[in-house]
Amino acid sequence: MKFEGQNFAAVSTPSDHVLESRLLALKSYGRHSYASLTDAQGNYLQVAGGGVTCLVERFDVPTSTRLRAFHDKPSPVFPDxxxxxxxxxxxxxxxxxxxxxxxxxxxxxxxxxxxxxPGTVHWRPAPKT
Incomplete structure (x- = not known):
């Protein structure tokens, strides 16, 4: 596994503590606003933003599909x-x-x-960018 992010050194085989501390330090502004974790096959999980404003996507190598995470409780603060x-x-x-x-x-x-x-996390195809 390789953990990378904006303005911090990449870490191969990151500990759970390193993942947690760096993910919790992300902000949607400033020096640290996105990160990714990539496995040996090239599948990855990425996050953008921080705090209460995070977006999560994953990429599946075998299907060449990028998926976006969603959950069952839409935000009343952030409409579509x-x-x-x-x-x-x-x-x-x-x-x-x-x-x-x-x-x-x-x-x-x-x-x-x-x-x-987690059962509360679902995935759908990510929009084309």
Whole structure:
């Protein structure tokens, strides 16, 4: 596994603690606003934003498919089409695509350890960018 992010050194085989601390330090502004975790086959999980404004996507190598995470509780604060601005640009999200950083940590740990994602996390094809 390789953990990379905006303005921090890449870490091969990151500990759970390193993943958690760096993911919780992400912000949708400033020096640290996105990160990714890639396995040996090239599948990856990526996050943009931070705090209560996180977007999670994954890429599946065998199907060449990029998927976006969503959940069952749409945000009343961020309606469909709200823009997430972060260090790599801007993306429009649906109201059910906003995640809290603590949920992102759990999703990343599931990916790292090959566990099933939480039952509250679902995946759909990511929009073409």
């Amino acid at each position: 089409g709200t823009v997430l601005a972060f260090g790599a640009g801007e993306l429009r999200l649906k109201s059910d695509e906003w995640f809290h950083a603590s949920a992102v940590v759990e999703i990343f740990l599931c990916f790292k350890h090959g566990r099933s994602y």
